[in-house]
Amino acid sequence: MAVTGDETEAGSVAAGDFPNCQQRNPTSRLLKTESGFGSYGPQKPLEDSLQKRELRLMKNREAARECRRKKKEYVSCLENRVAVLEQQNKTLIEELRALKDIYGHKVE
DNA sequence: ATGCGAAAGCGTCATGTGTT
DNA sequence: AACACATGACGCTTTCGCAT
Numbered sequence: 001m002a003v004t005g006d007e008t009e010a011g012s013v014a015a016g017d018f019p020n021c022q023q024r025n026p027t028s029r030l031l032k033t034e035s036g037f038g039s040y041g042p043q044k045p046l047e048d049s050l051q052k053r054e055l056r057l058m059k060n061r062e063a064a065r066e067c068r069r070k071k072k073e074y075v076s077c078l079e080n081r082v083a084v085l086e087q088q089n090k091t092l093i094e095e096l097r098a099l100k101d102i103y104g105h106k107v108e
Numbered sequence: 109a110t111g112c113g114a115a116a117g118c119g120t121c122a123t124g125t126g127t128t
Numbered sequence: 129a130a131c132a133c134a135t136g137a138c139g140c141t142t143t144c145g146c147a148t
Contacts, residue, residue: 057119057120059132059133060119060120060121060133060134061118061119061120063133063134063135064118064119064120064134064135065118065119066134067134067135067136068117068118068135070134071135
C-alpha cells in the first residue's frame with residue numbers, strides 16, 4: 001500500500017482550508033504558565049505548576065509514541081491483509097479460468 | 109564526498125471522548 | 129464539571145536515496 005505510517009501527518013493540506021485549525025504562535029508555547037500567577041505570584045505554586053506541566057508533557061510524549069506505534073502496527077496489518085487478499089484473488093481467477101477451460105464450451 | 113528533496117520520526121498543542 | 133487519555137495537526141529534525 002502507498003499508505004505508510006504517518007502520512008496523514010504530513011501537513012499537506014493548507015491550514016486555511018480548515019477554519020478550526022488556527023495558526024499558532026511558535027513562540028507562545030514557551031511562555032504559557034497554566035497558573036494564574038504572573039511574575040509577582042508566590043513561588044511555590046509556580047514551581048508546582050511547572051512540575052505539573054513537565055509531567056503532562058512527559059505523559060503526552062509517551063502517549064504520542066504509543067499512538068504512533070499502534071498506528072504503524074494497524075497499517076502494516078492492513079498491508080498484510082491486502083497482500084493475502086490479492087493472492088487469494090489471483091488464485092480464484094486462475095481456478096475459474098481452469099474450470100472454464102474444462103466446462104466452458106459445454107455451457108455456451 | 110556532498111548537496112538536495114522526500115519520507116519518517118519526534119515533541120507539542122488543541123481537541124474530542126470516555127470516566128468519575 | 130473536572131480529569132485523563134487518545135489522536136489529528138503542525139513545525140522541526142533526522143534519515144535515506146539519488147544525482148552530480
